[in-house]
Structures are given as C-alpha cells and as structure tokens.
Amino acid sequence: MGLLKLVIVDDEPILLEGLVKTYDWNGMGYEVVGFAQSGEQALKVIREKKPHVVLTDIRMKQISGLMVMEEIKKENPECQFVVLSAYRDFEYAKKACDLGAFAYLLKPIEDEKLQATMTDVGKICEDQIRNEEKYDRWERLLKKDGDGFLQVVVQKYVQNRLPEEKVDEVFHTLQDVMKEGDRFITVYADLDLAYKITNELEYEASRFSMVRMIEEKIAERFTYWKFESEEGHRTFIVKTQENTAVHELKELLEEVKKEENSPVIAAISKPYKGIRGIRRSFEEAQRLFAVTNASGAGVFTIPETVEEKEESPYPAEAEMMVVNSVRKNDAVQLKQAFVHFIYQLPHREELQCQYMHKIMVKTEFMLKDSYGMDESLNQQFENYYSNMRNLKAAKAVDVCYKILGTAIEKRLENAEKKENKGSKEYIAAAVAYIDEHLDNEDLSIVSVATHVYLNPVYFGRVFKNTFHMTFKQYLLQRRMELAKRLLEDGRTSIGNICEQVGISNPSYFSHLFKEYTGQLPRDYKREYEV
Template sequence: MLNILIADDENKVCQLIKSLVDWEALDMRVIATAENGIEALEKIRELTPDIAITDIRMPGYDGLELVRLAKETNPRTEFIIISGYRHFEYAQSAIRYGVNSYLLKPIKKDELTDTLTRLGEKLRERTRQLSYEEKVLRTLKSDEETLRQTFLSDLVYRRDKTLKTASLDRINEDFHYGLRPGNFCFGILKLDGHVFDDMENLRFMADKVRGVMDRLLPECTFDYELLVAGSFFYFLLNFEESMRSQVRRQMKALFDEVRIQGGILKDFAATLSLGTVCGGLDGLDSSLKNARLLIEERLVAGTGKLLEGELPQKGSFADSALFAEFNSRMSQALESLDVLSVREALQQLKSQMLASPGITGHELLQMTKEVCNLYLFFMKNYRIRIEDDFLENYNLGADNCASAQELFDYLIRKIAASYDMAARLKRQDENRPVRVAKQYISEHYATALTLEEVSAVAGLSPAYLATVFKKDTGMTFLEYVSKVRMDMAKQLLKETSCTVADICEKVGYSDVRYFTKTFTKYSGLKPNEYRKLYS
C-alpha cells in the first residue's frame, strides 16, 4: 500500500482531498496532513511518503520550495502540485524539479483519481511490487499499445495503403483495436509557442492530453487512439452515428481542458480541428486531409479555436502573375549577392500575400515552402553552397508558426541567414584567385612579373584576373606590383645599408633612373632623402 501526505494551509482543503478519493480502491492511504510548508517538510523527512499532494502557495515553504528541499533528502517521493495560479514561472519550476502532475483548482475528482492511479503504477513498477501476473499483463499492454500506435502512425503518414481497404476484423486482430462499423474521423490538436522548444513542456502537455482523453472519450466512442508527433496530436475516433454530437461535445470539452492546463505555460496556444466524418476506413484519408487543412487555417483564423467544416477550394497562388513577378525579382536579388535586396523581395511578397483577400492558411504555408524551393533551385543552379538540411529545418519550423505574420517573419529570417552565409562564402571563393595572385606577387616581386604568368598561377584568364583584381584592390595589376615593390624598397632603405642600385635590383628593377623616378612619385621623396629622414 502506498502512503500519501496532503499539505495545504486550509484544513478544509486537506479534508476535501481526503474525501474525494477512494483510497482503498487505489491501494493507498493518507498517513498525514500538514498546514504549512515547514510542517510538511518535517513529516516528509520523518514519514517518507510515496506521494505528497501540496498546494503551490503555503506559509513557511511554498509548494515549489517544499518539492526542492524534500527531493534533496527523499528523491523517491512523487509530488502532485495543486494551484489556483496559472503562472509560467510556477509551472516551469515544477517541471524542472521533475513534477509532471500539476492540477489546477477547483480540483476534479476524476482528474485527481486518474493522476494518483498513474503515479501509483509508476511507483509500484519502480519498487518492483508487481506480481508476476501483473508484469506479464503490463508487458502485453505495452505490446498492444505499440501495435495500436503503429497502425495509427501508418494511417497518418500513409505508409501502408492497404490499411484503408482492410476489414475491421483484420485491423482489430492485428493491431488490438476494438473498431466497429459506424463513423470514423480524424482530429488534430496543435500546440504552438516557443515554450515547446523545451521537450519537458511538450511531454508535460502530452501527459495531460492523454489523461483528459481517457476520461472523456470512452463513453461516447467504440474506440479511440492518440498519436503524438512533436506538437501535433492526432486523434482517431470511431463512434456510432447517434453519438456524433456527443463526440463533438467531448472533444470540445477536451480542448477546453487542454487550454486551461496549458494556461500555466508562457506563450501557450492551442488549436483543435475535427476532420470530416466518414463511414469507413477508406474515408479516413479525406478526413485527415480536411483536419490538416483546418489546422493550417489557424494561420489566418487565429489560434485558440475549434475548427471544423469544409474549406473552399482555391487556385494556386504559385501560378499567379503576382508570384511570377516575385520569381523574377527574387532571382535578380539572389544574383546580386546582396542580402538586403533579398530581404526587400521577401518583404514585398509578404505584404502582397497578407493583403490577398480570401487567402487560406494552406496557401500561405505552401507558398512559403514554394519560395524555399525557388531559393534552393537558384542556389544550386548558380553552384552556391547552402546547408544540406535547409528545407527540412524550414518545414519543421514553419509547421510550428501560429500566425501568417510569424510564418513570413520566420521565412525571411531563415532565408536571409542562409543566404548571408552563402554569399560570404561565395565572395570568398571568388576572391580566392586574387588572394593567390597577391601571395605569388609578394613572393616573386623581385622577378620580371607579367599578368600572364600570375594569371596562370591563379587559374584564370589574364583578362578576367585583371578585372577581378581591379575590383578587389582598386588598382590595376601593374599598379599593385609597383606598390609591393615600393613598400619593400622603403623597408630596405630604412633597415639596411644597401646602395640604391642594390635595392633597385632587389625589388625587381633593372634601371636605377626609372626606379628612382617611380619611388619619388610613390613616396614624395628620392630614395636617399627617404633614407636620411627615416633610417
């Protein structure tokens, strides 16, 4: 039997919790109550309860401080946090301390019982209190859940096209479902917000969704299953026609509870879509497609809504004259190797699309992906290297944008960052022959250098090297060679006692008079005058 401690600064709340639960049925017992954090910590250290149920706000130590201190001495105690406060900081701290059981007031009997049941199973498994028969049943249940998840995953990702034509008997036997003739449909719950960049928060919400689902759906469905794919939650629902309205009400109630639970997380948003109802497995593709289109519609309609019904079919924006103009403008911008021009082209497309009347969320999402394809095509065509996983990473991020504004800002930020890096690398590649030429000149300035000789070393034609050399240095090839020779002559005049004739030869000149004339023009002083002034 598992031991329970209840802590709340109001004794009547402690008594309420004690009376809400059938402790004997859960194989649990309440061994103590506490009315402040200090008393609760002393009893946890003395009695080492398996589960402590505590309010978030108490005198002495608050609930989070109690969890932290108790975990230091008794890390095996599991905590259920109860709060009337929906503050991000509380939830984040609780999750960071390993508390995934976070209940909001007013406390619901079913939710508390379900939470205690799951914690009880976790603790018994951990302490090896399960009998052999219970272990066998748990293994079978795990295998059954794996098969059920496999079936739903194959439907969602269309891996096995034979499933939609398979008989219900075969599905039930092979995948451990309890499907019956009647109605089928897909629902999708989408969670949005940067708070879900932290996988602990996503696991926290997944646990909440499963708990609410298991309370609300059994009585109105033949069978149901949930597949969690990142921040997308796919529901498969099977029910009789007479329960259609009840299923919708329960899914709406599920959505409302999820929004309340998610309210403890910062910048949390949720949207639920219900796909079209069909009369068999063969109609689930259409139901799933409809649910996906509806979820994408949150980009336009906003989050926090239950979306259902058919969306009007529209033409492709990619085939429009507007996109053709953008295509031309974007290509010119990309060719310029100027990230500002690329940003301006994307900003203009953003303004035009967001102002387009009646545009759907699906069109917006697909258009941004089409822009990414255009970007990839151009960069490949011009042999400009970018990240191998650019498109994959973009698609993942785009699916998690909750509004059209956020989607386009993400598109612009993603392409601009990628292009800026690629352009810098491209410019470096283009400048490489110039760098090679400069290095060769610095090593061979004392010889009779020619443009043809240096261009052969750099791997370019003399004419093209002359062009890129002038663009990079602002000087012609001969002007640059002369500068290198004059700089070396200055150094030799200052640091050695070599004669002007010797220096003339050392820096690549054979005529002292020409060397002297060139040096005087370059430095404003004759060689001997320069030596007297600077040596």
C-alpha cells in the first residue's frame, strides 16, 4: 500500500513550516499533499487534495480547526483529524472528540506521541482503503456467482455491515432481482433452547432436519435467501407478491413442527417493500423471535389485518435527541426529548420495554466513553437491567427518566469540579492581560478569551462566576479606576488619559466617567489640585 495523503493546517507560518519540514512524514507512511495557514484555505485544500488525514491547529482566526473538521466531516466522514492545541483545555478537547477527532495533541508535540498517533490513525485509513478495494471487486464477483454473492450481500446488509446504497448498486447490476410489487418477509426459526438442555444428543440432528424441511417447503413456493443470524438462528428472507404469503408461511412452519415432532420456535415478520423493507422485516422478525424464544410461544407473527402501518420504525432520531441532551447536560432538553421519544413508542408493551432498554444501553455507552459514570450511577443502570423483566412499561419509563436525570446531575458535578480547578489559572492570566492592554480600544471578551485559549462563551461564564459581574462591567471598572488615579495625580491631561484607558472620544469618556463617579473628569481633577 502506498503513502497516505496528509494535509497540515496552522495559522502560524513558522509553526506550519516546522510541522511540514521537521518530521519524517514519509517514514511514518504519509505524503504531505498540501498545507494551509487559515481555516478558509484549509477547506479549499482539503476538498481539492482529499487527504486521508488532516493535522490541524484548533485555534485559528475566523474559521477554527473545529469548524474545519465539522464541515469536512459532513462531506467526507472517513477523513481522519488529529487536532493540535497549545493549551490544555477540557471544553475544546471534549468538542473535538464529539465531532469525531481521532486524537487531541498538546503543543509542543512529543515526537513519540505524534509517531504513535499517526501510526494508529494510519491503520484506520488503510482498513478503509482495503474495504473500498473490496467493493470495487464486487462487479467481477457478481458476474461469476450472482446468486451466491447476492445472498452474502443481503446477509451483511440486514446485519448493518453494508450500506443501503451498496445493496442498491448490486441489485441494479444483477437486474430483475427486485420487481415492482415485490415485498419481503423474514422467517426466524430454531429449536427451543430448553430442548438442547434436556435432549442434548438429539438436539443437533433434530435441528438439521428441521432446517432442511423448512428450506424444502419454502423453496417449493417462494424465492428466498437463507443464512444464519449472528445469534446462530436460521433465517430465511422470502420475496413475494402474494397477499397470503404470511399465512402460508405460518402454515408451513406448523407442518414442520408436526412432521418433525420437535419444539420449533419461529417468528414471521409482516411483508415490507423495497430494499429498506428487507432490513425492516429482518429486524421485526428478530425482535419477535426474542419474545417468542423467551416465552416458548411456537410460531409468532404480527396480525396481518394491519399491515405496514401498524408499527412505526424504531425512533432513532428521538433516541439521538435523548442521548445528546444527556451529553449536553441539559435537563430541560432531556425532558422535551424524552417526551418526544415516549410519544413515538409502539403500542405493544414488550416493544416499549425493548425500546427503553435500547436507549438506556446507548446512554450508558456514551457516559462510559465520556464522563460522569461513577460507581453509584453505574449501580443504578445495573439494577435497572437486572429488574427490567419485572417492570411494566409505564414503570420502566419512570425509572429510566430518573436515571437519565441523575446522569445529568453527576455530569454537571463532574464538569463543575474540572471548571473550578482550572478557572483560577485562566482568570489570573486574563486579568493580567486586561491590565496590560487597557489602552487598547479594541480590547474585548473575544480577544481576552483568545489569549487564554478559551471559547468566549465559556470564558464569559467562568469570568462572571469569579467576579460576580460581566466582562464588560469589569473592563469599565478597571478603566474608570485607572482614570481616577491619573486624574488624582494631576500630571496627565484628560486627552492623554483617554488614550491610556482605551476610550479615544473625550466626550464619550466624560459621559462614562460621570456615570461611574457622579462627576465630570475636570471637576474630579479640580478637587485634587493643590
């Protein structure tokens, strides 16, 4: 495999030149195909060169490294970013990780750490390239063994290992795989696991015979694909245009159960249209089989009277809103998102409980990957999992909401501790910078926050919590106190004082000074004249 393409971004020309020329990029497996000195230029270079990896400074004027990453990730999610920062900042690191940065390195860069990071991200890129090469060989494989390959494609698709657009590509290449009016039904089948415990010697033989008979009967009436699910259960995806197909499949499975005289456990989905319908039918049969297998119910189907409109698909967007509200530590948004999620739950109670379980698992993984999961919160999740079979859906909703609310409280406590620990250092540096630049008329919260490498909004919150006043109020106070001292000294003209406090307009200065002290500058100065 050849060298990977690398683009380097830093708005400091000397640092950029050092990054480009100092390191042995070829030795690390990279070719520097471009570099940029601004976020705007970076977007242009990245779009033109299409690199595998971008090494970018996080802090740049106008368009920051984070903004560059966010924009490029929308267009090319597989482009990897390694972010550099001259300051250890929790908020920036967190946001970089949330946007999908591979790594967050501090300047000055440690050679060994850079080497290790570039090696690790290179492995990911090489895996992506190998996968793309596999897809390029599809057409040749299709010509040799269309039916066999199609079965593999469908299996990978329903197991979320292949994107929908690739399946669509295969279907178009083979032609006549899907016709107008085709619908797909998934059949999940296996022997009751209890049978294996009580009749271990007969289990495998009976299982083999059952699968063979099901396949023979399905093959007599339908076109189908078969494979083994990730859990080891036999799966048949049937293609049909018949309205009676679900009923026929149910009768077929009942016949197998009687003829084999074995405890067949099966689930049959409703019929669904299109490529998405293949996955939808598979997921539905998978969920139904889990319920059937737990209860030993035999052949389980969804009533045919309400076909495709009975149950809505899993509310993934609503789930993301709930998880993101916890990630953002926003209790108000959590309440709104959770209500939105609840309104989209299906009517059947067992599915409601499954959906609640899924959202709790997603949130738990997010907490463990970020912060806030302490021992007590972890115990709450464990208690929920161990007792969820005994919870009715309404109770599960209540318990889950309370646990998610607790998670936000824990994260806020955690974030506050980190904030308090680091804020003293930031504020000390900021105050010193303000005192040194009071004569700068353009001094602002943005320029001071930039100096201490903090987000202006975050800096403003920390500043106000420290001084119990806004940045603007503090800056005015410092300027007016300096003006008072200079007027009391009496050796500096009011015009020069205006320049020293960063307010060039004497009239505006007089207005502000009177508001602050109750006197005009000349009157205040006169009081201190001998």
